[in-house]
Amino acid sequence: MAREYGPLISLCFGKQLVVIASTPEAAMGVLKTQDRFLSSRVVPTAFQQPSLLPHSFIWSECNQTWKNLRTLCRTEMFSAKALEAQSILREQKIGRMLDFLHSKQGQVM
Numbered sequence: 174m175a176r177e178y179g180p181l182i183s184l185c186f187g188k189q190l191v192v193i194a195s196t197p198e199a200a201m202g203v204l205k206t207q208d209r210f211l212s213s214r215v216v217p218t219a220f221q222q223p224s225l226l227p228h229s230f231i232w233s234e235c236n237q238t239w240k241n242l243r244t245l246c247r248t249e250m251f252s253a254k255a256l257e258a259q260s261i262l263r264e265q266k267i268g269r270m271l272d273f274l275h276s277k278q279g280q281v282m
Contacts, residue, residue: 174182175195181203182193194200220232230246233239249255 174193180194180196180199182195184191184193192203194203217232220229230239230242
């Protein structure tokens, strides 16, 4: 397709517009000038309620606040040190869940 239509191709999958850059140069050019628009995500219909969107980290707009929150999550919540510190809590929760499931053995859940 790139040979016939060039290094940038746009396709519509239903309502979703998809831009395909077939060369590294085209990709770098697009990402340098349009990264903010292309890094956003499609919000599913179930989450398009005005009361939910302002409080959603996953479906929020890709802006400086979102970038700061993403950095905070990466460094403070999901770093190897943070995950290791929470391992005991995860083991306790799994133990409680298994105890609960054993207590419900033979019952319809």
